[in-house]
Amino acid sequence: MFHPDTHFLIDHWTALSRRPAVRAGVPDRASLEPDALGLRLPRLFIAERDGEDAVIRLAGSWIEGFHGEPLKDHSLLSVWRTASRPLVAAAVTQTAREARPVVIAALAGLLSARIEVCLVPLRGPSGAVDRILGLYAPMATLSLAEDEPRLLTARVSIGVGEAARPPLALAAVGGRRIA
Numbered sequence: 001m002f003h004p005d006t007h008f009l010i011d012h013w014t015a016l017s018r019r020p021a022v023r024a025g026v027p028d029r030a031s032l033e034p035d036a037l038g039l040r041l042p043r044l045f046i047a048e049r050d051g052e053d054a055v056i057r058l059a060g061s062w063i064e065g066f067h068g069e070p071l072k073d074h075s076l077l078s079v080w081r082t083a084s085r086p087l088v089a090a091a092v093t094q095t096a097r098e099a100r101p102v103v104i105a106a107l108a109g110l111l112s113a114r115i116e117v118c119l120v121p122l123r124g125p126s127g128a129v130d131r132i133l134g135l136y137a138p139m140a141t142l143s144l145a146e147d148e149p150r151l152l153t154a155r156v157s158i159g160v161g162e163a164a165r166p167p168l169a170l171a172a173v174g175g176r177r178i179a
Contacts, residue, residue: 002103002116002118002137003116003137003138003139004137005040005043005135005137006103006116006118006135006137008040009037009040009101009118009120009133009135010101010103010118010120010160010161012036012037013027013101013120013133014101014161016031016032017099019031023123023127024099025099025100026099026121026122026123026129027122027123028122028123029046029122029123029124029125029131029133030125032122032133040135041060042060042061042062042063043060043062043063043135043136043137044059044060044063044133044134044135044136045058045059045060045063045071045133045134045135045136046058046122046131046132046133046134047076047131047132047134048124048130048131048132049092049096049129049130049131049132052089052090052092052093053075053076053077053089053092054075054076054077054092054132055073055074055075055076056071056072056073056074056075056076057072057073058072059071059072062136063136066108066136066150067079067150068150076088076092076132076134077089079150079151079152080106080151080152080153080154081151081152081153081154083153084106084152084153084154087104087154087156087157088104088154088157090157091104091119091154091157092119092132094157094159095119095120095121095132095159096121096129096130096132098159098163099121099129099163100121100159100160100161100162100163101118101119101120101159101160101161102118102119102120102157102158102159102160103116103117103118103119103157103158103160104116104117104118104119104154104155104156104157105154105155105156105157105158106152106153106154106155107152107153107155108138108152108153112153113138113139113140114138114139114140115136115137115138115139115152116135116136116137116139117134117135117136117137117152118134118135118137119132119133119134120132120133120134
């Protein structure tokens with residue numbers, strides 16, 4: 001069972017993705033309505049995909065307070081422990097490739113407080129699926145000591161719902177393999 005705010009973001013993104021003008025199940029970043037996200041705004045971020053990583057373009061005040069610094073232009077992977085980065089990179093790729101939400105169950109701090117990070121894909125101004133909207137959903141109030149590490153530890157990630165895009169397959173034209 002996901003955190004109620006994770007459910008909200010999944011449901012909100014799903015409603016946006018089902019609008020008639022949406023291409024291949026991925027809504028435009030411009031279709032987001034901040035008022036609809038309400039009290040979740042301080043725990044949201046928008047990142048621009050760059051291969052398997054993403055660069056944080058905008059982070060809410062709760063997220064920046066949690067990590068103890070402004071995150072604009074930081075790598076998304078930089079807020080995760082080194083051992084967690086391959087799983088997070090795979091989740092970033094999965095949400096864009098499969099056009100569906102991905103939830104990362106994670107731990108924060110030395111006390112291992114549980115937190116969910118929900119990722120949903122968006123189209124940027126170019127029309128490419130190159131934006132990620134993310135939400136931090138702590139399972140309890142997080143109170144970390146000032147000197148405590150502010151990196152997240154990913155435990156597992158899961159794609160939510162049906163993939164909106166078919167898996168990639170190889171094809172051959174004139175005996176030559178193409179993607």
